[in-house]
Amino acid sequence: xxxxxxxxxxxxxxxxxxxxxxxxxxxxxxxxxxxxxxxxxxxxxxxxxxxxxxxxxxxxxxxxxxxxxxxxxxxxxxxxxxxxxxxxxxxxxxxxxxxxxxxxxxxxxxxxxxxxxxxxxxxxxxxxxxxxxxxxxxxxxxxxxxxxxxxxxxxxxxxxxxxxxxxxxxxxxxxxxxxxxxxxxxxxxxxxxxxxxxxxxxxxxxxxxxxxxxxxxxxxxxxxxxxxxxxxxxxxxxxxxxxxxxxxxxxxxxxxxxxxxxxxxxxxxxxxxxxxxxxxxxxxxxxxxxxxxxxxxxxxxxxxxxxxxxxxxxxxxxxxxxxxxxxxxxxxxxxxxxxxxxx
Amino acid sequence: xxxxxxxxxxxxxxxxxxxxxxxxxxxxxxxxxxxxxxxxxxxxxxxxxxxxxxxxxxxxxxxxxxxxxxxxxxxxxxxxxxxxxxxxxxxxxxxxxxxxxxxxxxxxxxxxxxxxxxxxxxxxxxxxx
Numbered sequence: 346x347x348x349x350x351x352x353x354x355x356x357x358x359x360x361x362x363x364x365x366x367x368x369x370x371x372x373x374x375x376x377x378x379x380x381x382x383x384x385x386x387x388x389x390x391x392x393x394x395x396x397x398x399x400x401x402x403x404x405x406x407x408x409x410x411x412x413x414x415x416x417x418x419x420x421x422x423x424x425x426x427x428x429x430x431x432x433x434x435x436x437x438x439x440x441x442x443x444x445x446x447x448x449x450x451x452x453x454x455x456x457x458x459x460x461x462x463x464x465x466x467x468x469x470x471x472x473x474x475x476x477x478x479x480x481x482x483x484x485x486x487x488x489x490x491x492x493x494x495x496x497x498x499x500x501x502x503x504x505x506x507x508x509x510x511x512x513x514x515x516x517x518x519x520x521x522x523x524x525x526x527x528x529x530x531x532x533x534x535x536x537x538x539x540x541x542x543x544x545x546x547x548x549x550x551x552x553x554x555x556x557x558x559x560x561x562x563x564x565x566x567x568x569x570x571x572x573x574x575x576x577x578x579x580x581x582x583x584x585x586x587x588x589x590x591x592x593x594x595x596x597x598x599x600x601x602x603x604x605x606x607x608x609x610x611x612x613x614x615x616x617x618x619x620x621x622x623x624x625x626x627x628x629x630x631x632x633x634x635x636x637x638x639x640x641x642x643x644x645x646x647x648x649x650x651x652x653x654x655x656x657x658x659x660x661x662x663x664x665x666x667x668x669x670x671x672x673x674x675x676x677x678x679x680x681x682x683x684x685x686x687x688x
Numbered sequence: 689x690x691x692x693x694x695x696x697x698x699x700x701x702x703x704x705x706x707x708x709x710x711x712x713x714x715x716x717x718x719x720x721x722x723x724x725x726x727x728x729x730x731x732x733x734x735x736x737x738x739x740x741x742x743x744x745x746x747x748x749x750x751x752x753x754x755x756x757x758x759x760x761x762x763x764x765x766x767x768x769x770x771x772x773x774x775x776x777x778x779x780x781x782x783x784x785x786x787x788x789x790x791x792x793x794x795x796x797x798x799x800x801x802x803x804x805x806x807x808x809x810x811x812x813x814x815x816x817x
Contacts, residue, residue, distance in 0.1 A: 354697050361704035368708055368731045372715035377723050379809040384727055391734055400741050401751045403778050410786045415730070418786075423723075425798045430721040431807055437720070442717035444717050452710040456703060464698035466747040468767050473746055477773050478766030481752070485762045491754040493772040494779065502776060507778045516787030520794040531801050573753065578783050667783060674790040681797060 351359040357397060364390045377428050381419035388412040401574040403492045405566075409582040414671055417589060421679030421688045424538070489653040490571045498576065499656040501661075503635045506659070507620050510666045514617050517670040524682030531681075538686050541596040552594035567664045571653060577663030584664070585671030597680055598686030606676060606684065609669045616666030620659050627655075635659075701742045708735035720755065722806040726792050731783055737778045744771030 374380045388411030395404035415460040463470035480501065481493055490496040498506055527535070543601025592600035624635040632639035637655025638648040646654065680685040712732030716725050750768035755763050800806050803814045 354700070358700060361700070365704065365707055365711065368711045369777045371727050371731065372711065372719060372724055379722070380727055384730060387731070387734075391738065394738065395741060398741055398745045399749060399751045400744070400775045400778070401753075403737075403741060403775050403782065406782045410782050411734075415786055415789055418790060422797055425797050426723065426806050430719075430724065441718050444714060448710050448714045448717075452706060455706050459699050459702045459706070462702055465701045465742060466745045468749070472774070475749050477744075477771040480772060481754075481766045481769050482764045485764065491756075491762070492776045493752040493754065493769065497706075497772055497776045498779065506780060509784060512784050513787045516791050519791050523791075523794040523798050527800075541760045574751070578779060582783075621755055644783040650689045669789075670787065671776070671783070674786075678790060678793055678797070 353397070357394070360394050360397075364394070375430055377423050377430065378420065379658050380425060383418060384419065385412050385416035387413065395682070402492075402576070402579070405574050405579045406582070409586065412464065413586055414582060414589070414674070417688070418674055418678045419591070421675065424679075424688065425681050470571045483681050485576055487649060487652065488656065489649045490656055492573065492576075493572075494570055495576050495656060495660070499638065499659050500652055503624075503659060506663065507617075507624070507635070510617050510620060510663050514613050517529055517613055517673040520674055520677050524677050527681075527683050532683065535681055535683050535685065541686060545594070548594040552590055556587045556591060559590070560584060563587065563664075563668075567660060568657065570660055576661045577660035578667055580660075581654055581664035581667030582671055585668040585675075588672045589675045591673065592679070595682065597676065600687075601684065603674065604672060606673075609673050609676070612665050612669035613673060616662045616664070616669065618662075619665065620662035623655065623662070702739065703744075704734045705742065706738040708732075708738065711735075720808050722796055722808065725808075726789065726796065729792070730785070730789065733781075737781060740774045744774035745772055760788055 349571045364387060367383050367390060371380045371383040371387060374383065388407060392404045392407045392412060395401075395407060462630045463472075467473075481498055484492060484496045484501075488496045488500050490500075563583035566575035566583060567577060570576030570580070588600050588604050591603065623637075627636045627639040628634045630639035630643070635655075637652040639651075640655055641648045641651035644651055644654060649673075675687075676684055702766045707729055710733055712728045712730075715728030716732065719725055719728065746767065746769075749768055749770045752775065754769070757763055796806060799811065803811045805811060805814070
């Protein structure tokens with residue numbers, strides 16, 4: 346057996362060890378803010394791992410979502426809850442030990458079962474020999490999209506992606522419904538928050554120069570998803586992050602004056618509607634729902650190019666929804682629901 | 689000795705994801721604080737995602753973006769590219785993961801408002817009153 350040294354297993358093992366340490370630390374630390382930060386570090390490490398496993402689209406998404414947005418909404422929530430956890434009661438030690446024993450037994454059984462899995466990075470493993478070679482060989486000829494991940498995401502599995510964006514949209518609505526009702530007592534608590542004037546010159550200057558670049562980069566990522574890692578999810582998250590950065594460096598009101606909640610909600614729904622609308626147009630032209638070949642006559646291009654353009658159109662829909670949902674999650678979670686003062 | 693070395697090299701990624709899985713699960717069960725339970729859930733989730741992406745790795749393969757030869761012909765050798773299907777599944781799972789996290793944190797804030805605490809035993813005592 347010859348091992349290809351290009352996979353750099355030493356590097357992998359180092360990252361995985363650091364991930365395990367971060368996971369334990371995130372659960373063991375007493376301060377909730379520090380464990381939120383450690384969770385962000387954990388996300389960055391797994392992002393490195395994914396780059397190394399050649400899953401660049403996944404790494405891109407994780408860097409934007411896991412390391413940036415998740416950490417921000419964790420910190421936004423931490424200002425409304427008790428920041429230090431209480432010591433566990435002595436009576437619970439027994440249950441803890443029993444749980445630990447059961448978890449270790451299950452872990453050992455599953456570790457033993459990994460002997461039957463195909464070797465890691467084996468090109469002849471079942472997962473890599475049946476379905477996926479077909480997508481790699483035909484994907485480019487059928488959709489004119491070199492990035493196979495984008496082609497599968499927005500064309501072959503486009504139903505899945507559509508309902509994925511519906512799930513994200515529903516999550517934004519749920520967060521709003523849960524937090525928006527503020528009782529009189531709670532409003533008094535919220536009034537005690539420190540006022541953020543947003544007068545820090547260094548932060549404001551940095552934000553002013555970074556945000557336009559971020560937004561142009563987000564649009565580039567969205568539109569260039571056919572040829573490079575990226576697409577609707579990544580572009581949308583980066584665009585949403587630019588408004589969150591604005592809210593962090595100035596204050597929530599400043600960001601909300603530029604992107605009002607009303608507009609955020611319209612974008613949330615509009616993106617899903619654009620996606621489903623393209624499917625409906627294809628249906629109306631006599632093809633399957635989301636069968637982009639139907640657009641060929643309409644756009645005056647070949648059927649293969651029509652699929653490529655269809656992918657771009659639904660990616661724009663996904664991007665708009667994801668962007669608006671990320672902003673909406675931040676607005677609601679960081680302000681405790683009253684949209685007056687943020688993180 | 690070499691056999692043992694190859695055995696470790698061939699499986700360590702699966703082992704790491706299983707260890708992370710059980711760290712997350714143990715944290716979810718044992719920790720009393722609801723925020724810690726949510727962090728446990730995040731770790732549990734990423735462990736599963738790590739496992740699924742590990743399945744799609746191929747030795748000597750590059751990123752799943754089709755490359756072109758000098759005369760603009762696409763190079764369509766399947767063994768040259770990593771398996772794209774796990775990447776697609778995980779990509780959407782990460783975004784749905786942050787949506788789930790958002791809902792969980794919203795419920796957490798609501799629990800804090802209603803019960804004044806996010807420690808599980810204190811919430812149960814408050815409910816029994």
